Amino acid sequence: MALYEVQTFSDPENKTVHEQKHVPFIQAPEKVKKGEYFQVSIKMGEGIDHPMEPGHFIQYVDLYADYYHLERVNFTPETKAEAVLTIKLEKSCTLRAFELCNLHGQWEGTFDIIVEE
């Protein structure tokens, strides 16, 4: 597999440790009010930390609401691969986080969110 292909869980019912370390783990309310700020937490990864050392680390994570880019957070080998962002939404969407591991390429994690009037 080429590194420029976006990867995610090949089988969500049977996640490998390699996948769990890389797929961005998004936590947010399942329902929010239109236009009201709320917090989104993104971690690499789910229940297991990705290494953060000079030879192997997460370089950044980008957060999208569907296809609309919201924010990028950059990391270094000295930081933790996690971020808490404050955002607001106008309509229901899928939050999509893309991270880049310097050795293992791009990975996508998603979280569906309902926006109420």
Ligand SMILES: [Fe+2]
């Ligand atoms: Fe990695």
